[in-house]
Amino acid sequence: MLDWDDPLGQNTQAAANPAVVEQALASLSKIEVTETTQTKSVQLNGTEPVRADDKRVVNGLTDINQLAPFKYPWAWNYFLNANKNHWTPLDINMSQDIHDYHHKLSDTERHVYENVLSYLTTSDILAMRNIGLAVMEKMSAPELQIYQARQVYEEALHTWTYQHCIETIGLDQGEIYNRYRVVPEINQKIQMANRRLNAVLRADIDLHQRDDLETFVLSYLFFGAVFEGCWFYNGFSPIFALQRRGLMKGTAEQLQYIMRDEVMHCGFGIRTVKQIIVENDVQLDPVAICEMWDEAEACEKAYSSYVLRDPILGYSADEHMGQFRYIANRRARQLGIEEPFPGAQCALPWLDEPGQYSQGEKLF
Ligand SMILES: [Fe+2]
Ligand SMILES: [Fe+2]
Numbered sequence: 001m002l003d004w005d006d007p008l009g010q011n012t013q014a015a016a017n018p019a020v021v022e023q024a025l026a027s028l029s030k031i032e033v034t035e036t037t038q039t040k041s042v043q044l045n046g047t048e049p050v051r052a053d054d055k056r057v058v059n060g061l062t063d064i065n066q067l068a069p070f071k072y073p074w075a076w077n078y079f080l081n082a083n084k085n086h087w088t089p090l091d092i093n094m095s096q097d098i099h100d101y102h103h104k105l106s107d108t109e110r111h112v113y114e115n116v117l118s119y120l121t122t123s124d125i126l127a128m129r130n131i132g133l134a135v136m137e138k139m140s141a142p143e144l145q146i147y148q149a150r151q152v153y154e155e156a157l158h159t160w161t162y163q164h165c166i167e168t169i170g171l172d173q174g175e176i177y178n179r180y181r182v183v184p185e186i187n188q189k190i191q192m193a194n195r196r197l198n199a200v201l202r203a204d205i206d207l208h209q210r211d212d213l214e215t216f217v218l219s220y221l222f223f224g225a226v227f228e229g230c231w232f233y234n235g236f237s238p239i240f241a242l243q244r245r246g247l248m249k250g251t252a253e254q255l256q257y258i259m260r261d262e263v264m265h266c267g268f269g270i271r272t273v274k275q276i277i278v279e280n281d282v283q284l285d286p287v288a289i290c291e292m293w294d295e296a297e298a299c300e301k302a303y304s305s306y307v308l309r310d311p312i313l314g315y316s317a318d319e320h321m322g323q324f325r326y327i328a329n330r331r332a333r334q335l336g337i338e339e340p341f342p343g344a345q346c347a348l349p350w351l352d353e354p355g356q357y358s359q360g361e362k363l364f
Contacts, residue, residue, distance in 0.1 A: 057276045058207050058216075060140030067142045072275070078268050079147040082154065085260045089157075089164035094250040101169045104247060108310045112238050113248065114171060115307045118179040119186050120235055121162035123227070126193050127265075128155035130223050134201045138216065147268060154261045161254050185306035189231065189299045196222050217273055217282050218292070224269020225331040226296045232262045234300075234324050237351060238308065241315035244350065270334050284337065293328060293340035300324050315348075322347025 050062045055071035070076055105113065132152040139145045166176055180186045196219040207213045236255040243252030276282065301321055308317040325344035332339045346352045 055141045056279055057144060057272060058138050058140055058213070058280070062140070064140060064142055064145070067146075070143050072141055072143050074271060075141070075143040075147050075268070078264060079143070079150055082147065082150045082261070082264055085257065085264075087257050089161040089254055092250050092253050094165065094168045097165070097248050097250040098169060100247045105242075106312075109242065109247070109312050111309075112307055112312055113242070113251075114176060115179070115183070115186065116235065116238050117162055117166055117171075118176050118183075119189065119303070119307070120232070121159060121166070121177065122180040122186070122190055123193070123232065123235075124155050124158040124162065126190065126197065127223070127228065127232075128152055128159070130193075130197045131155065131265075134197055135220060135223075138200075138207060144272060151261075151265055151268070154265075158258050158261070161258060165251050165254060183306065185302040189303055192295055192299050193223070193227055213276075213280060214282060214285070217276055217284070218288060220269055220276075221273045221284075221335065222292055222296075224266050224273060225335055226292065226328070228262050228269065229266035229331045229334075230296065230324055230327050231300065233259065233266065234320065234327055237320065237323065237348065238312070238315055240351070241312060245313065266331070267334075270331070274336065286338070289337060290340070293332075296328070297321075297324070297340075314350075319347045323351065 050066040050069065052069040052071040054060070054062045056062075057072075101110065101113065131148050132155075136145055136148040136152070139148065163173075166173055180190050200216050200219045205212050205216070207216055236252075236259055239248060239252050239255055242248045277284070304317040304320040304324075308315065308320060311317065322344065323346065325341035326346050329339040329341055329344050
């Protein structure tokens with residue numbers, strides 16, 4: 001029987017813990033990306049079985065309908081592991097959350113709760129469109145597409161989860177879903193992601209062209225490492241701060257399931273980007289990477305200043321930003337690029353201690 005506390009079966013002693021998932025994925029990511037001279041010789045036609053060495057992440061010419069032999073067994077493992085974290089929002093009791101929201105939360109806490117949900121639900125629709133419409137169709141190995149098909153479903157499930165929370169609590173759905181359009185501090189995060197999505201969603205993009213390939217790599221890198229790996233990963237934390245005080249525990253449990261998925265989405269995105277870089281000898285532009293981190297930080301700073309304009313007990317905008325920079329450095333190390341915020345320390349130790357919220361893995 002599946003152990004929900006240890007969905008990857010890596011550590012039977014671990015508590016319900018996204019870090020367990022991330023640690024397991026980190027061990028996978030330590031496997032060097034592979035490229036062999038045989039990839040230069042690509043099977044074009046004929047009836048011979050697909051050769052694993054001929055497969056490519058993008059621009060491959062092997063039969064996309066032949067799953068095995070695998071060139072990327074790690075991608076298949078992501079798919080198998082993703083299926084161990086399955087739930088529906090209806091499985092989680094939200095009755096105490098209804099009482100908490102209406103009778104226990106302060107106005108400041110309600111402001112935090114509503115805006116976190118407003119941001120997350122818009123972002124998850126965007127995440128679904130990105131992976132389903134802009135990324136998956138560019139993959140030329142089926143083991144990659146199959147995990148991404150699961151990811152598309154998971155992003156839709158996340159959207160259902162937020163909708164279930166919003167409806168159950170009794171929030172004004174029209175107002176909550178429209179909020180990202182009228183609150184500039186939420187809107188600019190969405191716009192940053194929209195720009196990168198639209199840059200690779202256009203019909204005439206051609207990954208055989210060096211500029212288009214680099215644009216695609218940067219876009220996928222942003223979505224995996226920043227959008228999912230930092231903004232989502234960090235975005236749940238204010239609700240976890242409420243949960244630590246016994247508030248909104250149903251919502252927080254829902255978000256913990258989502259967080260496990262997002263950790264895997266981030267790990268898969270980073271792994272895939274690294275493979276594309278190796279296979280195609282892509283040279284990342286350090287200026288473009290630096291601009292991406294700077295913009296992501298500026299967006300997150302404005303967002304946190306709005307959502308946490310007044311701190312709640314145990315959580316402030318400054319702490320949120322400190323944790324963002326700390327996690328951003330972790331993603332950069334996973335990518336094998338320079339840390340954007342040297343010296344950033346963990347600002348919220350309770351998120352980094354072994355236990356329910358632990359992100360305490362020391363990966364690299
Ligand atoms: Fe998601
Ligand atoms: Fe995701």
